[in-house]
Amino acid sequence: MRLAYKRGGGRQLASFARIQGGKHMNKQIAEAANKLKAGGIRLTTQRQLILEHLYNHLTHPSAEELYQSIFQVNPHYVSMTTIYNTLRTLKKHGMVKEFYLQRDGVSRYDINMKPHHHLICEACGCISDYELPLSPFLMAGTDQSFRAERYYIEFSGLCLACEQQKPQSGSVSRKKTAVG
Numbered sequence: 001m002r003l004a005y006k007r008g009g010g011r012q013l014a015s016f017a018r019i020q021g022g023k024h025m026n027k028q029i030a031e032a033a034n035k036l037k038a039g040g041i042r043l044t045t046q047r048q049l050i051l052e053h054l055y056n057h058l059t060h061p062s063a064e065e066l067y068q069s070i071f072q073v074n075p076h077y078v079s080m081t082t083i084y085n086t087l088r089t090l091k092k093h094g095m096v097k098e099f100y101l102q103r104d105g106v107s108r109y110d111i112n113m114k115p116h117h118h119l120i121c122e123a124c125g126c127i128s129d130y131e132l133p134l135s136p137f138l139m140a141g142t143d144q145s146f147r148a149e150r151y152y153i154e155f156s157g158l159c160l161a162c163e164q165q166k167p168q169s170g171s172v173s174r175k176k177t178a179v180g
Contacts, residue, residue, distance in 0.1 A: 026052070026055055026056065028055050029048075029051045029055050032051050032090075033048070033051065035093060035095060036089075036093065036095075039093050041089060041093070045077065046078045046086065047086050047089075049070050049074055049077055050066065050070065050078065050082075050083065050086045050087075050090075053066060053069055053070055054090075054096065055111060057069070058111070059127070060108045060109065060110050060127040062106040062107060062108050062109075063083050063084055063087060063107070066083055066087075066109070067080050067083045070083075087109055091109075094113065095111070095113075096109050096110065096111055097110045097111075097112075097113060098110075099152065101118075101120065101127075101154065102154065103122070104125075108127070110129075112129050114131065115133075115151075116129045116130060117131075117132055117153040117154065117155065118130065118155065119155045119157070120154060120155065120156050120157075121157070121159035121162055122156050122157065122158060123158055123159070123162035123165075124159060124162050126159050132153070134151065
């Protein structure tokens with residue numbers, strides 16, 4: 001199953017739940033807030049902004065991209081230190097995964113906690129989740145003295161949109177897309 005979460009796509013999630021103070025919040029964000037609260041972590045305005053960005057934009061951001069995106073809308077609400085501390089807390093509580101892409105050399109963050117891999121477009125930089133179950137043989141390793149607990153596969157290529165724009169010569173112009 002392929003779930004396209006493109007950088008800059010900003011796909012909004014539909015279900016909302018009522019939370020304290022009369023504010024509306026995405027159901028997944030409310031569940032995340034409850035999980036933090038159960039772990040003794042207060043939901044500050046800064047943490048809420050970070051959660052909202054992660055759950056509403058689904059872009060696999062780096063810490064820097066997350067900071068820039070939040071700063072554009074809410075300047076002076078978060079610092080890079082707050083971003084890193086919050087991501088560390090979310091990771092510790094099993095709410096976000098950190099992964100490293102060879103392509104850009106930075107850690108990125110993913111809220112999809114199900115086992116999956118990533119399809120990375122070499123032209124536009126979009127990152128799509130791709131669920132690909134591996135056989136028990138691959139998970140077990142080649143001999144019985146090893147048990148794999150985690151695995152990760154990164155596929156690089158062209159997304160459908162970039163493939164359709166590809167000139168006949170076979171070269172694709174490289175462009176960067178902003179998170180947002």
